[in-house]
Amino acid sequence: MPLESKVPAGPLERRWLTHRDHLKLVAPANRRKFVVIIVGTGLAGASAAATLGEAGYNVKVFTFHESPRRAHSIAAQGGINAAKNYRNDGDSVFRLFYDTIKGGDFRSREANVYRLAEVSVEIIDQAVAQGVPFAREYGGGLDTRSFGGAQVARTFYARGQTGQQLLLGAYQAMSRQIEAGTVVLFPRTEMLDLVVEDGGAVGIAVRSLVTGEISCHAAHAVVLATGGYTNAYYLSTNAKASNVTAIWRAHRRGAYFANPCFTQIHPTCIPPSGEFQSKLTLMSESLRNDGRIWVPRNAEDERPAAEIPESDRDYYLEAKYPSFGNLVPRDVASRNAKAVVDEGRGVGLRKNGVYLDLKDAIQRLGRETIEERYGNLFEMYERITAENPYEVPMRIFPAPHYTMGGLWVDYNLMSNVKGLFVIGEANFSDHGANRLGASALMQGLADGYFILPYTLSDFLAGHLGEPVRTDSEVFRRTEAEVRERVQKLLSIDGKRPVDSFHRDLGRIVWDSCGMSRKESGLLKALQQIPVLKEEYYGNLKIVGNGDTLNASLERAGRVADFFELAELMCRDALARNESCGGHFREEHQTRDGEALRDDDHFAHVSAWEYRGAGEEPRSHQEHLHFETVQPTQRSYK
Amino acid sequence: MKVTLKVWRQVGRAASGRFERFEVDDISPDYSFLEMLDVLNERLEERGERPVAFEHDCREGICGSCGMMINGRAHGPRARTTACQLHMREFKDDDVIQIEPWRAGAFPVLQDLVVDRSAFDRIIQAGGYISVSTGSAVEANLIPVEKEVAEAAFDAATCIGCGACVAQCPNAAAQLFTAAKLSHLNLLPQGKPERWHRAVNLVEQMEAEGFGSCVNHRECEAACPKGISVDWIAKMNRDYLRAKLRGVRKMKLAG
Numbered sequence: 001m002p003l004e005s006k007v008p009a010g011p012l013e014r015r016w017l018t019h020r021d022h023l024k025l026v027a028p029a030n031r032r033k034f035v036v037i038i039v040g041t042g043l044a045g046a047s048a049a050a051t052l053g054e055a056g057y058n059v060k061v062f063t064f065h066e067s068p069r070r071a072h073s074i075a076a077q078g079g080i081n082a083a084k085n086y087r088n089d090g091d092s093v094f095r096l097f098y099d100t101i102k103g104g105d106f107r108s109r110e111a112n113v114y115r116l117a118e119v120s121v122e123i124i125d126q127a128v129a130q131g132v133p134f135a136r137e138y139g140g141g142l143d144t145r146s147f148g149g150a151q152v153a154r155t156f157y158a159r160g161q162t163g164q165q166l167l168l169g170a171y172q173a174m175s176r177q178i179e180a181g182t183v184v185l186f187p188r189t190e191m192l193d194l195v196v197e198d199g200g201a202v203g204i205a206v207r208s209l210v211t212g213e214i215s216c217h218a219a220h221a222v223v224l225a226t227g228g229y230t231n232a233y234y235l236s237t238n239a240k241a242s243n244v245t246a247i248w249r250a251h252r253r254g255a256y257f258a259n260p261c262f263t264q265i266h267p268t269c270i271p272p273s274g275e276f277q278s279k280l281t282l283m284s285e286s287l288r289n290d291g292r293i294w295v296p297r298n299a300e301d302e303r304p305a306a307e308i309p310e311s312d313r314d315y316y317l318e319a320k321y322p323s324f325g326n327l328v329p330r331d332v333a334s335r336n337a338k339a340v341v342d343e344g345r346g347v348g349l350r351k352n353g354v355y356l357d358l359k360d361a362i363q364r365l366g367r368e369t370i371e372e373r374y375g376n377l378f379e380m381y382e383r384i385t386a387e388n389p390y391e392v393p394m395r396i397f398p399a400p401h402y403t404m405g406g407l408w409v410d411y412n413l414m415s416n417v418k419g420l421f422v423i424g425e426a427n428f429s430d431h432g433a434n435r436l437g438a439s440a441l442m443q444g445l446a447d448g449y450f451i452l453p454y455t456l457s458d459f460l461a462g463h464l465g466e467p468v469r470t471d472s473e474v475f476r477r478t479e480a481e482v483r484e485r486v487q488k489l490l491s492i493d494g495k496r497p498v499d500s501f502h503r504d505l506g507r508i509v510w511d512s513c514g515m516s517r518k519e520s521g522l523l524k525a526l527q528q529i530p531v532l533k534e535e536y537y538g539n540l541k542i543v544g545n546g547d548t549l550n551a552s553l554e555r556a557g558r559v560a561d562f563f564e565l566a567e568l569m570c571r572d573a574l575a576r577n578e579s580c581g582g583h584f585r586e587e588h589q590t591r592d593g594e595a596l597r598d599d600d601h602f603a604h605v606s607a608w609e610y611r612g613a614g615e616e617p618r619s620h621q622e623h624l625h626f627e628t629v630q631p632t633q634r635s636y637k
Numbered sequence: 638m639k640v641t642l643k644v645w646r647q648v649g650r651a652a653s654g655r656f657e658r659f660e661v662d663d664i665s666p667d668y669s670f671l672e673m674l675d676v677l678n679e680r681l682e683e684r685g686e687r688p689v690a691f692e693h694d695c696r697e698g699i700c701g702s703c704g705m706m707i708n709g710r711a712h713g714p715r716a717r718t719t720a721c722q723l724h725m726r727e728f729k730d731d732d733v734i735q736i737e738p739w740r741a742g743a744f745p746v747l748q749d750l751v752v753d754r755s756a757f758d759r760i761i762q763a764g765g766y767i768s769v770s771t772g773s774a775v776e777a778n779l780i781p782v783e784k785e786v787a788e789a790a791f792d793a794a795t796c797i798g799c800g801a802c803v804a805q806c807p808n809a810a811a812q813l814f815t816a817a818k819l820s821h822l823n824l825l826p827q828g829k830p831e832r833w834h835r836a837v838n839l840v841e842q843m844e845a846e847g848f849g850s851c852v853n854h855r856e857c858e859a860a861c862p863k864g865i866s867v868d869w870i871a872k873m874n875r876d877y878l879r880a881k882l883r884g885v886r887k888m889k890l891a892g
Contacts, residue, residue, distance in 0.1 A: 051771040066692065067758050069798055070702050075695045086778065122774075129774035131767045131827050133791040140781025158791060164699055165794060172766035179762040180891035187755065210747060239694040273667045278675055279696045380698065383715075383722045384669075449771045497682040499675070543687050548649060549748045551690060552682065 003256070003607055003622040006410040007111040012628050013093075016115040019411070023454050024461035031056035032182075034460050035468050037204055037219040039191045039246050041068030043163070043441060044424025045225030046170035047448030053177030055453060057460075060217060061174070061183055062206060064190040064241065064554070069171045072227060072239040073444060076163025077284035077377065078147065079155035080127075080441040082120040087144060091152040093117045098629060100439060103149040103329050104404070104432020105581035105597065106631035107262070107605075109624060111411060116430050119450040120442050124156055126449055130169040134158050145373075147437040148285055149329035149636075155438040160284050160376045166441055170448070190554065192482045194222065194250040197474045200418035201250075205475075205482045209554060212547035214483050216475045218468040220460055221419045223452065224250060225444075228403035228425040230263065232562045232569065233514065234506020236400035237269055237282040243558035244565050247407050247426050255415040256607035256620060258408035258428035260565065261573035264435055264582050265515045266401030267333035270384055270394075271353035280399040281384055283356070283377055285437040288326045288333070290361035290370065291394070293317050295354050299344035305355055305393050316340060320592075324636040331434045331582040331595070332636060334398035338515050339593065341397070353395035362390065398515060402440060404431040404582070405572075408607040408622075412455035413447060416607075419463075421456060423447035428605065433581025486546050489556045494539030498556045501536050505529070505559070509566050513573050518586040522574040526567060533563040568608055568617060575619060578602045590633070599631050638664050638730040642677065644689055645737045647746050650753075654746070656735075666726035670713065671696060671703065673725055690749040698722040698862060701797035704804065705750045706737040711801035711860040719799065719862040739800050741809035743847045754800050756846040757814060764838030764890050765818045767828050786824055794821035795863045802857035802865075808849030813857040815843045816873035817865050823876055833880035834890055840877045841887045 008019040026034065034057050038049050041063040049061045065071060085091040096117035101108060124142070128134065134156050135143040146153040158165040177183040186206070193205040195216060203218035229244035230236040251257045268283045294315045296308055316336060318325045326333075337354050346352050362370050367390065371378070378389045385395070407415050407422040409429055414421050424444040431439065512525035536559070544550045579588040579595035580602070588596040605622040639662035647654030661677050668676070671693050678688035694702040698719040705720055707713035713723045728734065736750065744752040782790075794817070802813035819839050822828035828835070851870060858867045 047771075054770040065694070066702070066754060067798070069758075070694055070700045072695060072700070074700050075697050084777070122772075125774040125777045126769075126771060128777040128780060129767065129769040129827055131790070131794075131822050131825050133787050133794050133821065133825070136782055136784045136787040138784050140783055141778045161699065161795065164797075165791075168794065172761060173769075173771070175758065175762040176766045176768060176891040179764075179889065185758075187758075239700060240696060241694050274665050276665070276668060276672055276676060278669070278672050281697055379717075380722065383698075383718055383724065386724070386726060453771070495683070497679050499679060541682055541685070543682050543685055549690055549751060552688060 003408065003416070003620050004410060005109060005622055006412055007109060008411065012110060012114050015111050016118060020454050023458035026457045026461050028056055030464060032058055033464065034058060035060065035219040036221050036223065036456070037062065037217060038223045038225060039204065040071065040225035040227060040426070041065070041171070041174070042071035042073035042225060042227055042424060043167055043170055043444030044448045046071070046167065046174045047445050048223060048225060048423060048452050049183050050170060050173035050177055051449050051453045052456070053174065053180065053182035056182060059177070059183045060186065060219065062186045062189050062191055064188065064209060066188055068174065068185065068187070069168065071167060072242050073167045073441070074164045075239065076441055077160045077282065078286040079145065079157035079162045079438040080123065080166065081147070081154050081438040082124045082156060082442065083117055083154060084121055084124060086142060087153050089152045091154050095152065096120060096154065099150050100430070100436055101432065101629055102634060103436040104434050105595065105634060106432065106603070106626065107580050107624065108430055108432035110626060110628055112429050115451070116443060116446050119446045122450055123442060123445045127166055127169050130173060132158060132165045132169045145286060145289055146327065148288060148327045148333065149436040157286065160286070160374060163441060166445065170445070191246045192249065192557065193478050194253045194420065195475055195478045196253045196417060199254070201420035203470060203475065205478050207482070207486065210549055214479060214486070216470040216479050218470045218475070220463050220466065220468060221421060221456060223421045223423060224407065224426050225423045225448070226426045228406070229565055230400045230403050232506070232566050233400040233510050234502050235272065235277060235280050237266060237280050240279060243561070245558050245561045247422065248561040248565055250407060250415070250417070250420060252610050253417065254610070255417045255420055256408040256609055257405070257568060258605050258607045259405035259572065260569045260608065261513060261576060261583050262404035262433050262581065263400060264330060264402040264404060265334045265398045267330055267337055267398050268356060268396045269399035270381065271348060271350065271397040281380065282399070282401065283381060283394060283396060285330070287356055287358070287374060287377065290373070291326065291356040291358045292360060293326050293354055293356055295340045295345040295347060321636045328636045329434055329436060334515055335584060337398055348395045353397040355393040356396045357393035358389065359393065400514070402435055404428065404433060404435055408605065412458065413452055414455065414459065419459065421452060423452055433583050486553070486557070489540065489553065489560065490542055490546055492537060492540045494541050496539050497541055498552055498559055501532065501540065502559045502562070504532055505562060505566060508532070509569065513569050516584045516586050517573045519574065522570045525570045529563060529567050529570070536560070536563065571617065572606055572608065575606060576602055594634070597631070603631065638666060638725065640664065640728060640731070641733045643733065643735045644749070646749055648748060650745055650747055664725055666724065668725045669696065669721060670707070670723040670725065671721050690751045692751050693721055696721040699797060701799040704739055704799045704801055706739070706804060708735050711805040712862050717862055717864050739804035741803045741848070743809065743811070744800060744803065757798050757800065759846060760811070760815055760839055760842045761818065763842035764831070764835045765822070767822055768831060768890060780826055782826060790821050790824045793817045793824070793865065793869055796865055797863060799862065801860045801862060803848065805856040805860035806849065807854055807856065808852060810851045811843050811848035812851040812870045812873065813861060813865055813867065815839050816869035819873050819876065820869040831890060832876060833883055833885045834888065836873065836876040836880045837885045837887050838890060840873065
């Protein structure tokens, strides 16, 4: 099947507006005749559910969480970008577009990214109207700060809890529609399969996490808003339950998986302290605004930070990238941290971090200002490390954080499976090979509030009057397969608990397909993963059964899908024989150690087609056309 | 280090429960409390015993999933700290730690330490929002908000909906949760048009969910991991009273 991006023609700045004007509409009286399923209630899912509910569609929303407000968008700290130019510092829609496409190392679609920058301003208006308590100036206007990869201050924030406040805004808007009866919520209900008939999505199969009951729901369209797959690394900044299952099951039913190797390793996280660590904690990138990153010049320097004089400190980012300094994009900051730690200049007991030092800022601005900006982050750091960051510099190290890859979608956010839409982090669309800070919230809400509602109506308009029903053969078959899969996991009755497998898998993926990748490592991982997977299906131990709340069983299904995904990540990383953004192939670097792209061979999206268990997946390529910007070697010097 | 746990076990909503005793050794003081439970669970699974069910997700103190009574305190001994952010260095070697689920009639136990908090969602559905449909917003800076007001609204909005306030209250009242949302929205200029209806709807939905009455013990404030102030309860009572004096009744705001 050829990949049609459906990017409209015409001048870049008119494309979305013109396209929108020609999308088909569904009349208000007809909207309630359509059933739309949304899976996931993070920023993308909740904002889409609220908006479609307001429009009058019949929306069914599914989440495995006990409440929609638990979705992991809640944990986003730093902020949300918007090209408002309130600061009069030269920002514009074009600049946000340009920074995003450059930050992504020229591996995303121009038209998608331009649209994202365009609607960014409406998101702030909507959030403010909902009562999101953004930071304010004394004059009553909105405050902004700067973030990595940009030379303007366009990031709106609500202390270090911007994701929480934006998610609560979307959750509350959705709650209003639940009250109105347009949205029906199914909490503690996990999607375990997509039902596909004649190449189109017609519903989903789900399992109740309380009773274990497996059932099906039919709809005119299915929207997946199920987030990213960073937990393939086991240790990551994602919530423990974040997983790939919904989009992986859709992939197995025909949806192409795009750029699975494009994963983001976030530079500012708390370094791991021990072997039983269950997750890694992010310290917002906004700290890089006021914090200076350094390590001792000398690897043997064992003195506490305060005793190391300026002359013996290496502020390596400021030295190497004078224009952007500590605010280089995430991939660049992460790789440089890894480089100094690999040289033996890491700090802390395990020598596995670099300093993020706010001493100068505390002196310059006063403790009160720093507390107002970052108070909650400092408290969190202190709880975890038992060190006081007002007195000693924080220690940070990169950690898996976000996945740019995801299900392939066209300009309308529809996958190659008709009627299957994918929004937010779950799709691949806007961030190329590296996402800039404060852009995930922007994309999730852009998709949910302002893009999907238009493109979905265009799809639905052609299906008026079609019945939705679950009493067909394809639903029965899918449901039976889901039941069989759950049963299979329960019946293995081996010796090893699921987490021990997940940890081992994570180590393989981190070592081979983490911050840097090379052919030999990827080939080795492609041998190790199937061996571990085989052990999984022979030696997994799940206590209990399938008809009660059983967290191990839930995790076992998710880890089973991570195994398959991990192979595809490595395969994709191997096939992309270039470096770009977060995908750093050691074989391809500039003399300064920067990512060296190969635009002649790899200016494309790799979209993988599932061809059955044990079959090699097939790669399809969508060529990326650059008409407005010229791909260049990124420079942040 | 080594600790002894007395954990509430209950297989399902209708089942009766009891305390079960576990010894967990070889624990690092740097483990979080939940990592200590992970270790326990993995050992139980290896022995073929049912692991302890507990709710958790972000493990950063923001999603509000985790929550358990630890030695009689919601989220444990450390102030302004969720259970997931509590570390074993807060305990001593050979400590006995009692772990129970939130205790409240409006939060029925589903299994072990997992309770059903959907009553909170229904309170929000009754009016915990500003009714503004997507696309109808005005330019953001056309609504100036005094910095002090924005900060105060944030202080209330920081609630993570974990339910510690209810669990710690001798009456299992949900005043702090409800007042925090009401105050967040009623303080802001955007929230003013619906403030009286919001007050009545939230308060009366809270009562309908079977939460207890507030008798000013202030245990909720002490237990709140986000430090939300009981002053908001006074504000809620004022708003509610003023709304009732205006003759406002509970009604559907949405639809």
